[in-house]
Amino acid sequence: MVSVLNRLASSLGRRDEVPNQELARDLAAKKDKAGVREIAENLWNKDKNIQADCIKVLYEIGYLEPKLIAEHAEDFVRLLKSRNNRLVWGGMTALAELAKSNPDAVFKHLGQIKKAKETGSVITVDNAISALAYTAAANDKYNKDIFPYLLKHLSGCRPKEVPQHSEKILPAVNSSNKVDFIKALEKRVEDLSGSGLSRVKKVIRQANNM
Numbered sequence: 001m002v003s004v005l006n007r008l009a010s011s012l013g014r015r016d017e018v019p020n021q022e023l024a025r026d027l028a029a030k031k032d033k034a035g036v037r038e039i040a041e042n043l044w045n046k047d048k049n050i051q052a053d054c055i056k057v058l059y060e061i062g063y064l065e066p067k068l069i070a071e072h073a074e075d076f077v078r079l080l081k082s083r084n085n086r087l088v089w090g091g092m093t094a095l096a097e098l099a100k101s102n103p104d105a106v107f108k109h110l111g112q113i114k115k116a117k118e119t120g121s122v123i124t125v126d127n128a129i130s131a132l133a134y135t136a137a138a139n140d141k142y143n144k145d146i147f148p149y150l151l152k153h154l155s156g157c158r159p160k161e162v163p164q165h166s167e168k169i170l171p172a173v174n175s176s177n178k179v180d181f182i183k184a185l186e187k188r189v190e191d192l193s194g195s196g197l198s199r200v201k202k203v204i205r206q207a208n209n210m
Helices: 018-030 033-044 048-064 066-079 085-101 103-107 110-119 122-136 140-156 159-172 178-191 194-208
Strands: none
Touching: 018 033, 018 048, 033 048, 033 066, 048 066, 048 085, 066 085, 066 103, 085 103, 085 110, 085 122, 103 110, 103 122, 103 140, 110 122, 110 140, 122 140, 122 159, 140 159, 140 178, 159 178, 159 194, 178 194
16 A cells, blocks of 8 residues: 655655645545645644655645544644644644634643743644634533633734734624624724725624624
8 A cells, every 4th residue: 555655745856835735635535544644744743844744634624524634633732742843733723723623622721722822823823713613603601611712812912913813703602792893993993094994893883783
């Protein structure tokens, strides 16, 4: 049986991501769990290039078929503690996709996700917000636990982050929490202008219609 690792960008001597994206599409289309498992196992390969390729393939699969990466949630959480920033934000990106189909797996690790968000790069933070929002959208219990944290973030993040993060939080907004969400955004409006202000006003309109 030919190893799927042979199709990774680094195995082919490529510096672009196209081979990884093509492999992800093939694994997703075939729902190839064995192939996905081999990729996940090699997140811990000694070769850092292979590690980076593997997390890229996994979150690309997550974009297409999030259920296919569901059983690897523990691996993604472990990556959040890595000293390699590429693996940290890659793991968080995978968790953001995973939250859409398996919020229970993400909810189990709220502490680690929050910790990684507080210390992570911009990409890590962006994807942490998405992971938390999709998890909060799953049910009332998760929403009550997570939504206040998202509101606190929205109230204190940098002005330039407000538009994107309000959009990312929107999936967690419902009829019972939309008033608090809108109030938090209205307080931030005075910090904004131009396209950022327009985006936030659009989010407010969407929330009002929930």
